Amino acid sequence: MSIKDKLPAGTVLGFGTAPLGNMFRNIPDAEAAATVDAAWQHGIRYFDTAPFYGAGLAELRLGDALAAHRRDDYVLSTKVGRVILDEVEDTSARDLGEKGGLFEFGRPNRMVNDYSADATLRSIDDSLKRLRTDRLDIVWVHDMAQDFYGDEWLAQFEIARKGAFRVLTRLREEGVIRAWGLGVNRVEPCELTLDLAEANPDGFLLAGRYTLLDHERALQRLMPGALAQNVEIVVGGPYSSGVLAGGTHFEYQQASPEILAKVERIRAIAARYGVPVKAAALRFSLAHPATAAVIPGASRPERIAEDQAALKVEIPADFWREMREQELVAANAPLPIDR
Template identity: 80%
Template sequence: MSIKDKLAGNVLGFGTAPLGNMFRDIPEAEAQATVDAAWAQGVRYYDTAPFYGAGLAEIRLGEALSRHPRDEYVLSTKVGRLILDEVEDASARALGEKSGLFAAGRPNKLVNDYSADATLRSIEDSLKRMKADRLDIVWVHDIAQDFYGDEWLAYFETARKGAFKVLTRLREEGVIKAWGLGVNRVEPIELTLDLTEAQPDGFLLAGRYSLLDHERALQRLMPKAAERKTEIVVGGPYSSGILAGGSHFEYQKAPPEIISKVERIKAIAQRHGVSIKAAALQFVLANPAVAAVIPGASRPERIAEDTAALKAVIPADFWRELREQHLVAANAPLPGDSN
């Protein structure tokens, strides 16, 4: 069974990183209303992680979903970051990994741990925070962040011997339905696909397959995933918000060259009467290796925009002009292409 089947046909999911107070302190009522809006719009796949606000997103998501039957939605979270009872002081948080992203999240300290014991503990803790009795999909989180430097290969090796084996066993026992990596770099996915002993069901790739950034993924990852019949869930289709009216790219203020590229895409979109959100979502889903896309949101009205963007009719001339202007790779699958 493919990851698409395990997602029960949900091609549009909800990424909950913003619910962890990413970039801003979100009122509790607004967070709950956002999940409620997703449910009302028919969204039935929800992805979260302990890293998002040091458990805040999981707590908020669990509270909202507790009002609905568990069999009616697909739930995924991640392992690799353990939340400790220890609280970081303000100066440590300002300098740490959470600075800027989740500075307004819970103050608990996080540690990287991809071992077998940590994987089991992480799953148990996530279930408690979400008040859930089971998980459908578990992703091994951020195994190759840029700030790890060359150390990411050591983290990968720990995960190969620890998290990969534990998650494979849990899948075989029927405790979870699927597992894979949840990362924002293509290298660990390519490395995992080359392993003979690891058989993940799919991958969550954030930021590396979007309208703004997709060339590297197209070089080797997408063909290799298709060859292995392993599908990909795409996170961050709006590239940290720059494609949805925001000012961030790669979780930081967008640099001038990215802003310029977005303005060029916007100009073409305006000429053809196209929403840039619609272009971003439909571009991602045009790739046959992509099983689903999970944009994030922290305001209820954004959910309706996402569902409308998915259904919007985009003229072929729009995609043709993007390709002619070299704003998308020549080999990128586009909506309407015959594959």
């Protein structure tokens, strides 16, 4: 069980397509297509998407963009847990838990949350059609956590345990998919899954929980537990919803004054050493031995080049030492200078 083995050789940077679902803004089709093309031209061969991203919009756009390429030349992951219906609704009024109107500019199709076996199979079939492909490499069980379900998240987890988990395990055994795991914004479902002897996931796509700005909880149990079981982590949202990349969002909402103040402290140290914050963010997430790859999102072509350039920046060891001394990274967090 290794996610790294399922990714193209040498891959540490993938492309998260949530922005292509019109997250936060109405993105023109041409701009979305140009962004995927830029990712391809810069050598990215791992693409992650989900039905939830704009009620299928991101999958449709990604499928159209990748149709020009050989299927064997890239790795594709999507998610299950939501089924898209033909019915329409007012997207500005969608109940997305703490995420509010995250995809209010997406397609108007109504989505239903369903982690059962039948819904999992239907979701996969629908995703294959939207993505214009005959197979999926990795399937993540999406958003079974408190940020979407509140106190009911454990009930949703139990449905997934009896439904999606078993279906995906069978599909992996049959060779229909190559790997499966959870795609979540919280560590608790991942920890619970590691404790289940029957689950045996290959990895987790963990968004926003192992970043330069927010990583303490993941360090406590999840990362050590994942290492012990050879379950690897794909880090989503390495820029913490954009606030580490010059934006104002954290946790998909406007960042609090406390978060903005912490970001400014990081920026001040980075400026002294001539380090782009993006570079520090990517290298931090990749420094943990449990991390298989990072997948920042992008909705503009130029952002892809920025990510690639950031990954190549040489960061002075003194930068990392000062970050640790100023307690801006946890004392036990692996850093590039520790290797």
